[in-house]
Each structure stands twice: as structure tokens, then as C-alpha cells.
Amino acid sequence: RVNGKTIPKHTVIEITNRLLPLIQKIKPSFFEVTTAMAFEYFKKQKVEIAIIETGLGGRLDSTNILSPILSVITSIDIDHTEFLGKTIKNIAYEKAGIIKNNIPVVIGDLPAAAVVEIKRKAAKTKSEVFYSSKENKLKITKRTEDCLTIQSSNKMFLLPFIGDYQKNNLSTVLTAVNILKKNFKISSRSVQIGLKNIRINSGFYGRLETINHKPKIVIDVSHNKQGIENIASDLKYFKYKKLIIIFAMMKDKDYKTPLSLLSDLNAMIILTRPEYYRAEEPVNLLKAISKDPKFIVKDSIDQALLYSLELADNSDLILVTGSFYLVSEFLNLFNKFYCPN
Numbered sequence: 001r002v003n004g005k006t007i008p009k010h011t012v013i014e015i016t017n018r019l020l021p022l023i024q025k026i027k028p029s030f031f032e033v034t035t036a037m038a039f040e041y042f043k044k045q046k047v048e049i050a051i052i053e054t055g056l057g058g059r060l061d062s063t064n065i066l067s068p069i070l071s072v073i074t075s076i077d078i079d080h081t082e083f084l085g086k087t088i089k090n091i092a093y094e095k096a097g098i099i100k101n102n103i104p105v106v107i108g109d110l111p112a113a114a115v116v117e118i119k120r121k122a123a124k125t126k127s128e129v130f131y132s133s134k135e136n137k138l139k140i141t142k143r144t145e146d147c148l149t150i151q152s153s154n155k156m157f158l159l160p161f162i163g164d165y166q167k168n169n170l171s172t173v174l175t176a177v178n179i180l181k182k183n184f185k186i187s188s189r190s191v192q193i194g195l196k197n198i199r200i201n202s203g204f205y206g207r208l209e210t211i212n213h214k215p216k217i218v219i220d221v222s223h224n225k226q227g228i229e230n231i232a233s234d235l236k237y238f239k240y241k242k243l244i245i246i247f248a249m250m251k252d253k254d255y256k257t258p259l260s261l262l263s264d265l266n267a268m269i270i271l272t273r274p275e276y277y278r279a280e281e282p283v284n285l286l287k288a289i290s291k292d293p294k295f296i297v298k299d300s301i302d303q304a305l306l307y308s309l310e311l312a313d314n315s316d317l318i319l320v321t322g323s324f325y326l327v328s329e330f331l332n333l334f335n336k337f338y339c340p341n
Contacts, residue, residue, distance in 0.1 A: 002045045004201035007037075015040055031055045032062045039066075049184065059097020069183070071098045071105040071127075072176050074169065075226070076114040092117035104128045106175045109168040132175040138167050145210060145238055155188055158196050162208050163234045170195070206327050208234060211334070215312040216240055219331065220321040223249060228258040231321060232265060240317035243267035246304045248326040251280040256288045258322065267319075268311060269295045272304040274325040301329050309338075 001007070015037045016023075023033060035055070042050045052068075054061040073095050076088060092114035099105050099121050107118055107129060122129045141156070142149035148159045150170055159166055173195075177186055198204050206221040208231065216238065220231055235243070245267050249255040262269055271282040282297040289295060298304040308318045320330050 001201075001203065002042070002047060006203070007041050011041060012037065028062075035062045049180070054095075054098060057091070057094035057097065059094045061097075064098055067100055068098070068103060070176060070179055071100065071103055072108075072172065073098070073105065073110065073114075073118060074108040074172055076110050088113040089117055093121075096121035099125050099127050101125045102127060104130060104179055106130045106132055106172060106179065108132050108172040109165075130175050130179065132171040133168070135175040135178070136171040138171055140164065140167055143237055155192070157192055160196065160199050161204070162237060163230055165230050206324070211331070212338075214314040215309070216317045217334070218317060218319050219327045220319065221324045221327050222321055223253060223323050225254065225257045225261070228261045228321070231319070232261055235265070235319075238317055240315060241313065242311075242316040244308050244311050244316060244318045245269045246301075246308055246318065246320045246326070246330070247271055247285070247322045248273050248282070248301075249280055249285065249322045250276075250278045250325075251284070252278060253280075255280060255285060255322075259285065259289045263289055263292055263294070267294065270298050270304045270308060271295060272298045272301050272326070274301055274323065274329040276325045279323070279325060301326065302333055305330065305333055 016033075019033070019036065028036075038052075052063050052066060054063050058064055076092055076095060088111050092110075095114075096118045099118070102125070105118070105122055105127050107115065109132075110118070119129060121127075136152055139151045140148055141151045143162060145162065146160065148162055148166055150157045150159065150167055152170075152174060157170060159170065174191070177191055180186060194201065206219050208218055208220050211217050211219055218238070220227070222228055222231055243266065245262060245265070247259070247262060247269055248271070249258065271285045273279040273282055282299060286295055286297055296307075298307055312318055320327055
């Protein structure tokens with residue numbers, strides 16, 4: 001995206017055709033090809049600031065050929081263990097690979113073991129570390145089911161999404177912006193407007209997002225322990241009588257812990273799978289949790305959607321979570337066959 005607009009289709013075709021001989025020769029991954037495409041597009045568009053998110057870890061990621069003006073490490077949890085290691089320390093080592101010599105680094109709300117590893121790398125690269133939790137004192141002053149109002153000293157920020165953890169994300173953003181102000185003219189007002197319009201400008205979706213009201217349907221793409229913990233905590237801000245959860249996860253994820261967290265909720269939980277080769281079979285998800293009548297299996301998302309709508313009254317809440325692939329397929333089905341209200 002450049003200025004909120006996605007890359008045009010004709011540009012994708014032009015770059016792909018030009019790179020095709022090289023793609024056929026070295027056989028890079030889809031992510032590596034699209035990373036190269038993004039860099040080429042940003043260069044042609046002469047962007048002043050490019051925000052690049054790593055794909056996996058950081059140290060060996062294809063995005064890591066860049067020399068940035070700022071590195072930001074937002075959060076760290078146990079995920080992608082087959083590539084990044086099985087401990088917070090191992091994963092933090094991989095994430096810290098984006099820190100470059102004499103380039104400042106901002107860190108968000110991280111576990112202590114991760115902070116130690118990042119500080120070690122920053123000391124080696126002589127990079128100044130900025131702790132977002134120490135740089136900003138924020139307070140949530142108002143919340144609805146659709147947005148948060150957060151106060152920072154004498155400024156107010158309206159965010160069109162919810163979740164207490166968004167306070168930590170905003171703190172990280174404000175810390176990064178303050179560093180960028182040394183080289184770029186960025187007003188507080190433009191930050192406020194940017195945050196208010198973040199859904200439109202970035203395509204940001206799927207974080208405790210309400211897509212229907214009767215019954216209430218909320219989607220969330222969380223796919224690890226930390227994400228599911230956040231959902232469990234933030235459900236208290238929704239008004240509903242009965243909770244129905246549609247859940248699926250990839251077979252290479254630790255789904256036992258999220259399932260255990262969900263089992264503590266007073267909810268009916270429908271286990272299913274998206275049409276994707278990495279998706280775990282719902283019967284295997286069921287096996288991972290002790291026998292509990294609140295868990296039922298539906299072999300496809302359309303079956304899960306139909307069953308949830310049969311169960312739900314207008315005052316109930318249907319939560320769809322566990323995977324980007326689940327949420328994406330669910331949205332396609334819901335928008336195609338049902339009229340949102």
C-alpha cells in the first residue's frame with residue numbers, strides 16, 4: 001500500500017513478468033517474491049517512509065536486507081517454534097536480528113527474557129533502546145464495542161478498535177513517531193487523524209471487529225496463546241446473553257493452550273477448519289482437549305456458520321477466532337450468503 005491504496009493489478013503483472021526468469025531460476029517463496037515486488041514498487045513511488053513488517057522472526061527474513069532508520073519490536077510470544085525456537089529467548093534472538101549498527105530500536109510490551117536478549121544485541125550494535133512503556137503514560141478514558149479513547153498527557157486519541165492491549169500498541173506508535181520527528185515533520189494532529197482512519201488507510205481488520213449486530217458477530221485473527229488471552233480478557237466489554245465460538249487453528253500451532261483458555265469461558269465452542277492444507281482437522285482439535293460437552297465438531301466453515309446462526313438469538317454473540325484463514329473464509333461466506341445487519 002502507498003498512501004492507503006493497494007498496489008495496482010497491472011503493476012503486479014508487470015513486475016512479475018519482469019522477474020519471472022529469476023523466479024524460475026532461484027525458486028523463491030511467495031513471500032520472498034512479494035517482498036521484492038513491494039521494495040520495487042516503493043522505490044518507483046518514491047515513498048518518504050516505508051513501514052516494513054518482517055514475515056517470520058527477522059534475522060533470516062527476506063525483509064532484513066534493508067538498512068532501516070528505525071527498528072521496532074512490538075511483541076513476542078511463543079509462535080512459529082519450528083523455525084524460531086521453542087523459548088522466548090530463542091525467538092527474541094531471531095527478532096533482534098533486525099537491529100542494525102547505530103540504529104535506534106523501540107520495544108513494546110515484552111517478556112523480561114526477551115528484553116534481556118534485545119538489550120544484549122543492542123549493546124553489540126551500539127543501538128539506543130527506547131522502552132515504549134516508559135516513554136508514555138497512557139490511560140483508556142472511554143470504550144465502546146467499536147472504539148477506544150486513550151489519553152496521553154494533554155492529547156486524546158480515538159482508535160476504531162478495542163482491546164486493552166491496544167494501549168500498549170499506541171504507546172509503541174507514539175514512541176516511534178517521536179524518534180521519526182527528528183527527521184520528518186509529523187504533527188500530533190496528523191497522528192490523531194491517522195489513528196482515527198487506520199482501518200481505511202491500512203486495511204487493518206480482524207481484531208475484535210464487529211461485522212454484524214443481530215446476532216452480534218465478532219471476528220478476531222488471534223492465533224496464539226497471547227492473542228486468545230487478550231480476547232478472553234476483552235470479552236467483558238461486549239454485551240450479550242449467550243456466547244458461541246467458532247474456532248480453527250493450523251496444525252503447526254500450539255492449539256492445546258488456546259483450547260484450554262477457551263474451555264474456561266462460559267460458551268458453546270464449534271471446532272472446524274478452513275479449506276487450507278495447514279489447517280488442523282477439527283476431530284484432532286477435539287482430541288487435544290478433555291471431554292467437554294461445550295465442544296462440538298463441524299467439518300467445514302459453512303456448516304459451522306449455519307449451526308452458529310441456528311443457535312444464536314439476536315442478543316447473542318458469535319466469536320470467530322484462531323486463524324487468519326478461518327476469518328478470511330468465514331468473511332467470504334458470510335458476505336456472500338447473508339445480509340449483514
